[in-house]
Amino acid sequence: MSVTVRVPAKVNVQLAVGAPRPDGFHDLANVFLAVGLYDEVNVSPADALTVTCSGPDAAQVPLDAGNLAARAALALAERHGIAPDVHIHISKDIPVAGGMAGGSADAAAALVACDALWATGATRDELLAICAELGSDVPFSLIGGAALGVGRGEQLTPIDVGGTFHWVFAVADGGLSTPAVYGEFDRLTAGTDVPAPEASPALLDALRTGSTDVLAKALSNDLQPAALSLRPSLADTLAAGTGAGALAALVSGSGPTTAFLAADAEAARKIADTLRTSGTCRTARVAVSPAPGATIV
Ligand SMILES: C[C@@](CO)(OP(=O)(O)O)[C@H](O)COP(=O)(O)OP(=O)(O)OC[C@H]1O[C@@H](n2ccc(N)nc2=O)[C@H](O)[C@@H]1O
Numbered sequence: 313m314s315v316t317v318r319v320p321a322k323v324n325v326q327l328a329v330g331a332p333r334p335d336g337f338h339d340l341a342n343v344f345l346a347v348g349l350y351d352e353v354n355v356s357p358a359d360a361l362t363v364t365c366s367g368p369d370a371a372q373v374p375l376d377a378g379n380l381a382a383r384a385a386l387a388l389a390e391r392h393g394i395a396p397d398v399h400i401h402i403s404k405d406i407p408v409a410g411g412m413a414g415g416s417a418d419a420a421a422a423l424v425a426c427d428a429l430w431a432t433g434a435t436r437d438e439l440l441a442i443c444a445e446l447g448s449d450v451p452f453s454l455i456g457g458a459a460l461g462v463g464r465g466e467q468l469t470p471i472d473v474g475g476t477f478h479w480v481f482a483v484a485d486g487g488l489s490t491p492a493v494y495g496e497f498d499r500l501t502a503g504t505d506v507p508a509p510e511a512s513p514a515l516l517d518a519l520r521t522g523s524t525d526v527l528a529k530a531l532s533n534d535l536q537p538a539a540l541s542l543r544p545s546l547a548d549t550l551a552a553g554t555g556a557g558a559l560a561a562l563v564s565g566s567g568p569t570t571a572f573l574a575a576d577a578e579a580a581r582k583i584a585d586t587l588r589t590s591g592t593c594r595t596a597r598v599a600v601s602p603a604p605g606a607t608i609v
């Protein structure tokens with residue numbers, strides 16, 4: 313028997329970042345939106361815990377105990393006194409280290425897959441608690457859709473989304489380290505009064521009503537100056553997408569993937585075509601949102 317789980321990437325349509333906390337994390341108002349780029353995680357019984365990965369970026373994915381999917385399987389096995397002897401195969405389509413939560417997605421997917429394979433009977437709240445231990449973004453990968461994340465991003469309130477949004481994602485060469493981007497945020501804001509993060513009512517309304525035009529005006533990412541400081545060439549990518557007709561452009565989370573909101577599917581295709589030949593990114597992908605969370609297929 314084996315179990316396969318499909319799990320989406322995310323874009324942060326608002327990422328408001330507060331001052332660093334004593335534990336090194338930052339309080340956030342993190343508005344997650346799941347987008348239709350997916351990894352698939354297959355779990356099957358094996359002699360020992362092993363991980364393999366396929367896809368264009370597979371070489372960048374660690375296959376040892378540091379893989380977030382392996383950590384998820386171990387965490388669930390430990391709680392239930394089960395031997396974590398499974399083979400985990402990740403079919404990776406989410407850009408790696410790109411600010412789209414690909415590792416978090418694989419962790420949530422592995423958790424759901426192992427839970428089904430082992431018939432642990434864990435409640436959704438128990439799974440969400442394990443997700444939060446694995447990483448700040450992992451609970452959202454489990455639930456998908458759209459949600460406001462507070463605390464370090466793990467305390468979620470789901471948001472109903474009233475329409476479909478059309479996106480283009482420009483995939484950069486190489487990744488950016490999330491801790492390095494938060495560190496750069498701290499360096500850039502040192503000596504300033506960083507306000508407590510708050511979700512934007514206009515942005516939440518745009519999601520609820522499904523208004524692309526309102527969402528375009530409300531998108532924001534406090535990590536964008538830090539990502540641009542570490543990777544100045546991202547400014548050229550943002551300009552190329554805006555020049556091609558995007559209604560708005562921003563860095564996805566900690567980057568370096570950049571996200572472009574398009575008026576409709578046709579506009580998204582044109583923006584992606586232009587970006588692909590712009591010389592400012594490795595490739596460009598179109599995707600719609602919202603997308604469902606980790607789901608057994
Ligand atoms: C920036 C965001 C936006 O959604 O995602 P990415 O763009 O990386 O995908 C997240 O906050 C990333 O969440 P995630 O990648 O799960 O981070 P974690 O594993 O929990 O933490 C990695 C490191 O990021 C920093 N970190 C993370 C979350 C947070 N609220 N404050 C932080 O300062 C800390 O330095 C921490 O040690």
Ligand SMILES: Nc1ncnc2c1ncn2[C@@H]1O[C@H](COP(=O)(O)OP(=O)(O)O)[C@@H](O)[C@H]1O
Nearest residue numbers: 379380381408409410411412413414415416418
């Ligand atoms: N299953 C996984 N898929 C991708 N990266 C992983 C995975 N497990 C661990 N990692 C590590 O996590 C880092 C961040 O990857 P990822 O989650 O894709 O990006 P981001 O945090 O920017 O959204 C990678 O550089 C890699 O070393």
